[in-house]
Amino acid sequence: MKILVIGQNDAGQRLDKFLSKAVKGLPTSMMYKSIRTKKIKVNRKRTEQSYVLKEGDEVQLFIRDEFFDAPEKDDGALARITPKLEIVYEDENIMLLNKRPGVLVHEDKEGGENTLIMHVKAYLLAKGEYDPREEQSFAPSLCNRIDRNTGGIVIAAKNAAALRDMNAKIKAGEVRKHYLCLVHGAPPKKSDVLRAHLRKNSKDNTVEVRDVPFGGSKEIVTGYRVLERRGDESLLEIDLYTGRTHQIRAHMSHIGCPLIGDGKYGINKDDRRRGFKYQALYAYRLEFPKSKEKNSLSYLEGRSFAIDKKDIWFV
Numbered sequence: 001m002k003i004l005v006i007g008q009n010d011a012g013q014r015l016d017k018f019l020s021k022a023v024k025g026l027p028t029s030m031m032y033k034s035i036r037t038k039k040i041k042v043n044r045k046r047t048e049q050s051y052v053l054k055e056g057d058e059v060q061l062f063i064r065d066e067f068f069d070a071p072e073k074d075d076g077a078l079a080r081i082t083p084k085l086e087i088v089y090e091d092e093n094i095m096l097l098n099k100r101p102g103v104l105v106h107e108d109k110e111g112g113e114n115t116l117i118m119h120v121k122a123y124l125l126a127k128g129e130y131d132p133r134e135e136q137s138f139a140p141s142l143c144n145r146i147d148r149n150t151g152g153i154v155i156a157a158k159n160a161a162a163l164r165d166m167n168a169k170i171k172a173g174e175v176r177k178h179y180l181c182l183v184h185g186a187p188p189k190k191s192d193v194l195r196a197h198l199r200k201n202s203k204d205n206t207v208e209v210r211d212v213p214f215g216g217s218k219e220i221v222t223g224y225r226v227l228e229r230r231g232d233e234s235l236l237e238i239d240l241y242t243g244r245t246h247q248i249r250a251h252m253s254h255i256g257c258p259l260i261g262d263g264k265y266g267i268n269k270d271d272r273r274r275g276f277k278y279q280a281l282y283a284y285r286l287e288f289p290k291s292k293e294k295n296s297l298s299y300l301e302g303r304s305f306a307i308d309k310k311d312i313w314f315v
Contacts (some may be wrong), residue, residue: 002068006057009138009160015042015059016049021137026067039063077113078132083123085116088153089305093162093297095120096286098307101151101278105142117142120156129158143167144175152179152283153307165295169288176287178306179238179248180227182280182314183257184266186234191225194251198244206264207246209254220244222251233260235315248281260314280314282307 010018019031019040026034034040035049039062042051053059086098097116099105104115120140124130130140143155143166155175157163169175197217200207210217221241228235234257238248249265252258258266261276268276285306291298309315 002061002063002065004059004061004136006053006055006059007136008055010136011053011055011057012160012164013053013137014049015040015047015051015053018053018059018137023061023067026063030063030067034061034063078118078122078125081113081118081122083119083126085119085123088307093158094166094300095156095158096305097154097156098311099146099151099154101149101313104148105145105154116154117156124158138163143170146283149278150281150283151278151312152281153286153305155286161296165297168293168295169291169297172291172293174289174291176289177240177243177283178285178287179240180282180284180309180312180315181236181238181248181252182230182260183234183236183252184260185232185257186229187224187226187236187255187257191223193221193223193241194255195219195221196251196254198247198250200245207244207250209250218242218244220247220251222247224252249279276314282312282314284309284312 004022006018010022015035016031019026020028023031031040032049035047038046041047041060042053042057044058044060085095086100088096088098090096097120099116106117107115117140120142121130121132124140125132132139138160141157141163143157143163146152146154155166157166166175196209196211196219197213198207198209198220199214199217209220213219219242223239223241225237226234227237240247246265249259249262253262253265260266260280261268261271262279285304287304288300288302290301
């Protein structure tokens with residue numbers, strides 16, 4: 001028998017979710033069977049897979065040792081990394097980071113250590129705020145993703161409570177994102193809120209936008225404001241009211257104003273020759289409005305965080 005004591009970063013999650021991370025060598029089907037047959041108990045009592053763990057709970061596992069023979073956690077890879085992060089804001093719970101275009105947030109199919117999340121983990125390891133050898137089910141995590149070729153603010157959670165509460169805020173629409181982009185041409189109005197319908201094509205990772213609903217489409221709402229005209233180009237501030245895949249890039253292209261440097265929804269041969277390596281899009285500001293539900297991140301309500309415009313390459 002082995003006993004796993006639930007720590008602060010393990011609490012608040014279902015028993016089955018915890019076990020899938022803490023005992024990686026245990027097949028899922030056997031895990032559920034072991035719970036049903038009382039080979040896995042909590043506080044020496046029969047329990048359900050949906051039981052929400054509390055700090056200090058003891059999980060007793062009457063299963064063979066071989067299921068615990070998952071590869072040992074190794075902080076060697078993290079120790080080799082010299083963290084390179086542009087920190088917009090940091091406290092004991094979260095970090096807001098300026099991700100530059102070209103940087104991967106997570107590993108791709110080819111793997112690799114030079115990702116934003118690996119640099120976050122290496123940074124927190126060096127500060128003594130994270131040790132993978134002491135964690136059973138948690139690792140610092142990113143709460144939002146930004147495409148490799150787009151820049152902007154990425155939120156990192158430093159503990160499990162912050163991760164749950166930030167994800168809940170994002171799901172409830174309580175994290176407002178504002179973007180800057182440089183487009184060809186000029187929108188018809190100085191400012192507007194655009195509505196259309198978007199459908200994703202997973203095969204080629206593109207989306208299609210039309211003015212009216214069509215098979216499998218979802219509504220998109222995109223607000224814009226023209227900040228500056230530059231000859232045949234315009235600098236816009238974008239407010240996302242919905243957050244669909246490639247929404248800004250596809251919606252702007254749909255109205256005849258494709259982003260400069262965007263090879264997927266525009267024609268960027270001339271942009272490339274001018275030195276535009278990435279699409280001119282940046283998630284430069286986050287706002288945390290008032291929330292109905294109080295949680296560990298309520299202190300962020302009413303606050304706004306932004307990247308200085310002088311640090312955005314196309315502004």
